[in-house]
Amino acid sequence: MKNIFLSFTAIALSTSMSAQIYMAKNCEITFFSESPLENIEAINKAAKPILNTSTGDIQTKIAMAAFVFEKPLMQEHFNENYAESEKFPSATLKGKINEVIDWTKDGEYKATVTGKLNLHGVEKDRTFDGIVTIKGSEITISTKFTIHIADHDIKVPSLYVKNIAEDVEVKLNATLEPYKKK
């Protein structure tokens, strides 16, 4: 009898533990570069951020080739000359939420994430401001930040300084749900 009871608690415990992992069911990452000659915008829907609510760890991998541009030529140049997607296929973002959030309570929370952004093979310590929205079992995260592309060793030839901004604005919006092991 005791045995059965203990097994049940163990199982219950383990399921509640695994529910602490959340994975994005959809995620949109956009970047925007505004310059005198042209605006460049791209959208990536392939990333799957993962959140561990027990530790506050949040991580995502972003496939560079999955950025879709309005002009196919821009996309080719982005991959070939700037992001160098063959050499650096993905960017990673690994951080920890600084605030203590009650993940069981619905609501909107301001949060900051401190961590590392690895882009174009160059890692930078960053802090991101964002908003976490909890609604039932769904968690929505959104953040906006700028990347100074020179920080990541991405060079823009002097001929194109009027086409490509030094700082690009990145927005991330993701809806996460409890991760179920398949």
Add this chain to the structure above:
Amino acid sequence: MMKIFQKTVVVISLTVSSINAFAQEDLLSLLDSVETVKTHEKVIATFKTSKVINMQSTETVKAKTMDFRVTHRFGNIGAESGGGAHTLYGFDNSTDICISFDFGITDNLTLGVGRSKQKELIDGLVKYRILSQTTDNHIPVSMAFYGDMSYNPQEGSQFYSGMAATADFKHNDIHRFAYTSQLIIARKFGSRFSMELVPTFQHRNFVLANINPENGAAESNDLFSVGGGFRLKITRRMAIIADYYYIFSKYRTNNTVSPFYNPLAIGLEIETGGHVFHLNFTNASGIIENNYIPNTTDSWLKGGYKFGFNISRVFNIGRKKH
């Protein structure tokens, strides 16, 4: 009782350890295990434009864009082939000029039209990308079909010049068409080097009934050839490019009366963002396949090479939906 207790301990410790393992795991490695469906990513920029130099590449014009191309070949550089100082090494002449517009119907289908100075050729092309090489080598090569049909609108006296007078021969517009079919097979090795192989079949509706006096072979309407080309990236925006055709034609082999040569081109490719420039040297006597493959009469060894350039500019002709 003791046994049951032991079992319980085992169950609990197992569960706890599995939780610990889970929590300590790098979250991203979890992601890798989830992404069981691996995407076969397409290799980009095997070549930079739809042509290597003279030869077609596997690249197509992307959907809703138009590639405007200006292709120019100056005169021969060597004095032996009509060049030399008196023509400023060919710069005073133009062997051929072609202006063409290629439209991306889908990302894999291109339709185009062009007009050449030489023989006043008007041509229409279709290119269909059959395969795209993937980064994981799931598909090891890119492949495209290329078809070109050209029409020669020259005066009858020019078009039929060199023909022996025969009373019952009737001029017919159908004579003026010529066709090229190619299978283009390309592979990009790493991020710098790409090469391609191009088996080619051509048919000309009308050819002069000339005979090679050396071996008795007659000129034929059908012509087989195989082309090879490469691109070697030397900086982010520059590459060395070259292409060559070997033509299987007995009539063209050691023909002392009217010699023919295999077209070879080498050049430098410069990409400036919106434009792609090719600066090149070639012995090819024309610009479109229906012309330069059967009709190259200039020889590198006799100074019959000319300077030329290709300019490609891609325009958007519609908004792409995300």
